[in-house]
Amino acid sequence: MMRRLLAGAFAIASAAPLAAQGVLVAPTAVYIDHVRRSSTITLYNPNPDPAEVTISTAFGYPITDSLGHITLRTVAQPDSTLPSAAAWIQAFPRRMTIAPLERQTVRLLATPPAGLKDGEYWGRLIISAKGGKLAVTGMQDTSAVQVALTMIVNTNIGMAYRKGPVTTGVTLSQLAARIVRDSLVVSSHLDRQGNAAFVGMVHGVLVDSTGAVKAEFQGPIGVYYTMDPRYATAVGPLPAGRYRLRFALTTDREDLDPRVVLKAAGARDSVDVRIP
Amino acid sequence: MSRARLAVCALLTLAATARRASAQFNNASIGSTAEVVTVGMTITTLRNLNFGSVPKGVATTVLPTAAGAGEWQVDGNKNAFATITFTLPTILNNIQAAPGSTMPITFSATSAIWNRSTNNPAAGTVFNPNVGTTGRFGPPGTPTLYVWIGGTVNPAANVKPGIYQGTIIVTLIY
Numbered sequence: 421m422m423r424r425l426l427a428g429a430f431a432i433a434s435a436a437p438l439a440a441q442g443v444l445v446a447p448t449a450v451y452i453d454h455v456r457r458s459s460t461i462t463l464y465n466p467n468p469d470p471a472e473v474t475i476s477t478a479f480g481y482p483i484t485d486s487l488g489h490i491t492l493r494t495v496a497q498p499d500s501t502l503p504s505a506a507a508w509i510q511a512f513p514r515r516m517t518i519a520p521l522e523r524q525t526v527r528l529l530a531t532p533p534a535g536l537k538d539g540e541y542w543g544r545l546i547i548s549a550k551g552g553k554l555a556v557t558g559m560q561d562t563s564a565v566q567v568a569l570t571m572i573v574n575t576n577i578g579m580a581y582r583k584g585p586v587t588t589g590v591t592l593s594q595l596a597a598r599i600v601r602d603s604l605v606v607s608s609h610l611d612r613q614g615n616a617a618f619v620g621m622v623h624g625v626l627v628d629s630t631g632a633v634k635a636e637f638q639g640p641i642g643v644y645y646t647m648d649p650r651y652a653t654a655v656g657p658l659p660a661g662r663y664r665l666r667f668a669l670t671t672d673r674e675d676l677d678p679r680v681v682l683k684a685a686g687a688r689d690s691v692d693v694r695i696p
Numbered sequence: 697m698s699r700a701r702l703a704v705c706a707l708l709t710l711a712a713t714a715r716r717a718s719a720q721f722n723n724a725s726i727g728s729t730a731e732v733v734t735v736g737m738t739i740t741t742l743r744n745l746n747f748g749s750v751p752k753g754v755a756t757t758v759l760p761t762a763a764g765a766g767e768w769q770v771d772g773n774k775n776a777f778a779t780i781t782f783t784l785p786t787i788l789n790n791i792q793a794a795p796g797s798t799m800p801i802t803f804s805a806t807s808a809i810w811n812r813s814t815n816n817p818a819a820g821t822v823f824n825p826n827v828g829t830t831g832r833f834g835p836p837g838t839p840t841l842y843v844w845i846g847g848t849v850n851p852a853a854n855v856k857p858g859i860y861q862g863t864i865i866v867t868l869i870y
Contacts, residue, residue, distance in 0.1 A: 446736025448773060448870050466738070489830040491779050492869045546867075549739070566859045567747035567756075567788060567799065567849050571766060573739040574867035639775040639832070675773040 443471050443518065443549040445575045449619075450528060450545060451680040452509065454583035457530045463547065465518040472550040473518060475511040475526060477579075479504040480544045481617070481644040488607055488650020490641075492576070494544070505541035505581040508532050530581055538584025540616035542644065547575045578642065580617065589613030590620075590643050590669050592687035597626070597665040599695055603652045604635050606665060608689075610647040616682055618643040620671040624651060626693065627664050634658060640673060663693040737772040739868050745845055753853030760809040760844040761817045767844050769815070770831075770868055774839040779869035780810060781828035785862035788849065792858035799860045801849045808845045813838040820844070 444464040452459045465471040479502065480494035498504035509530045518524050528545075550572050594609040604626055612618050619642045626635040637653040668688035673681050745766035750756040758764045772778065782803075790797035803825045811820030813834030823829035825845055833839045845864065 442738050442740030442769075444736045444738040448737050462736075464736075467740075490777050491828075491830065544869075548865075563857045564749050565752060565799075565851055565855055565857055567750050567801075567851075567861075568859070569745040569766065569785070569788070569801075569847075569862045569864050571741045571744055571768070572863060572865045573741060573768065574865060575737055575739055576867055576869040577737070578870070637775075639777055640773060675776070 441467055441469065441471065441549070441571070442573060443473055443547065443575075445547050445577065447676065448577050449676055449680075450577065450579035451677075452505075452528060452530050452579065452581045454532070454536075454581070457532070459528045459579075461526050461528065461545070461547075462523055463516075463518060463526060464523040465520055468520050470520060471518045473516050473524070474548045475514050476546045476548070477506045477509055477511070478544045478546060478576075479506040479542065480576075481542055481578075482642050482647070483645070484647045484649050488648055490647075490649060492544070503539060503541045504543060505530065505532070505579070506543035509543055509579065509581065511545070528579070532581065532583070536583055538586070538615070539582075540586050541581040541583070542617070543579045543581075545577050545579050547577075549573050549575075582616065586616040586682060587614035587684075588616040588618045588671075588682045589684040590618040590687050592667070592669060592689050594648075595665075595667055595689045595691050597667075597691050597693045599655065599658065599693065600652070602654055602656060604637075604655045604665070604693070605650065605652045606637075606667065607648065607650045608667065610641075610643045610649065610669070610687075612643045612645055614682075614684075618669070618671070618684060619673060619676070619681055620669055620684070620686065621673060622649070622651070623668050623670070624653075625666045626655065627666065628658075629662055634663065640675065641669065658695055660695050663695065664690055665693050666690045737770065737868070737870055739866070740769045740771075741766075742769055743767040745847060745864060747847075747849055750849060750851055752851050752855050755848055755850045757848040758846040760807060760822075760846040762846060765817070765844045765846045766864060767817075767842065768866060770833070770841050770843065772833045772839055772841075772870065774833055774836045776833045776839075776870065778831050778833065778841065779828060779867075780823075780831050780843055781867045781869065782808070782825045782845070783865035783867070784825060784847075785864065788860040788862040790856055790858040790860050793856040797856045797858065797860075799849055799851050799855060801847055801862060803845070803847045807847055808843065810844075811842045813840055815842050817842070817844045 805824040808825035809820040
């Protein structure tokens with residue numbers, strides 16, 4: 421009886437929420453200029469326990485899958501046809517322990533190969549923080565079987581290295597919109613222009629015949645080659661009639677330093693949406 | 697105020713500080729552009745996946761909606777999309793018994809949930825953690841998304857007693 425009570429007490433104790441574990445990463449995208457060849461990111465540990473952090477680089481860029489969801493294409497060994505900077509951008513330090521409520525600046529240093537052509541080169545920065553430690557002591561019932569898993573969190577952000585003149589733009593085609601149950605579903609095809617990724621915002625507005633807004637959505641987007649994104653947003657019940665979807669891509673990004681966001685004309689289009 | 701909200705407040709302070717520091721660095725360099733911190737992202741582990749005490753010879757499942765489910769809170773950029781992927785264990789090791797004492801663990805197509813803005817798995821979207829999914833941060837005011845994960849362990853009838861542990865790696869791609 422006592423064993424069961426103790427085992428139960430342990431189970432309750434170990435199921436209790438742990439002190440939050442995590443590290444703040446800022447900014448969420450890193451841009452390095454060929455003249456300066458360095459940049460920094462800031463890590464901050466807002467929690468009461470030390471955070472063990474490791475940093476690595478990889479090559480990858482956003483794409484859309486068959487459902488139109490944005491995902492990341494990673495290439496373990498990028499060949500010369502891919503504009504990878506992963507092999508020649510390094511983080512210092514790469515391993516660290518950040519004390520509670522402390523911050524750590526991580527410097528990124530680029531050593532590009534000689535003769536690097538003008539253009540934009542990409543990589544991914546992976547910041548890995550170890551989660552909370554499990555309470556492995558205090559198990560009183562030696563015949564019990566206890567199971568628990570620890571967590572490691574990875575933050576994977578983009579980084580870009582720019583050499584010489586870089587330009588960007590995007591073309592928009594195959595815009596389509598329809599109502600599916602209670603949602604507005606919008607799809608399109610995007611082609612990047614220029615020699616750098618198009619980093620901006622997408623904004624869609626559904627209006628009725630009087631111009632009244634019936635639904636709206638927006639979000640950040642990065643077009644590195646091509647994309648076929650699909651957006652679904654709740655619209656609720658709409659009366660039968662003719663509506664219009666206005667869809668636009670701009671280079672307005674509130675979350676990034678305006679000086680690193682390449683300005684471009686963007687793209688816009690509109691399409692009819694009929695509800696029978 | 698939650699710890700995540702405190703982190704966001706800290707971020708705002710950090711942003712201002714980083715802007716100044718960056719500008720100072722820029723003054724010492726030649727013709728370069730400064731990096732300015734405007735928005736950060738925090739992934740916080742709120743809870744480990746915990747099966748507690750499990751019976752021998754019987755599969756035990758923790759649903760992603762259960763109190764023992766693992767949970768993360770991600771604070772980031774309003775309305776932004778983020779890809780969520782996992783590296784999942786297939787075997788757990790007994791950290792007390794001799795090496796080789798293991799227990800299989802599996803994750804089904806409904807073992808994970810994500811929810812936008814709201815810390816409530818019951819109202820979230822189910823997804824397969826073996827595949828991953830694309831989540832979305834909440835609107836201005838609550839630019840947060842939550843992720844939960846459950847799983848199933850299958851202890852053999854003759855499994856050795858002790859504490860079995862493994863590691864789940866969650867990756868947020870922004």
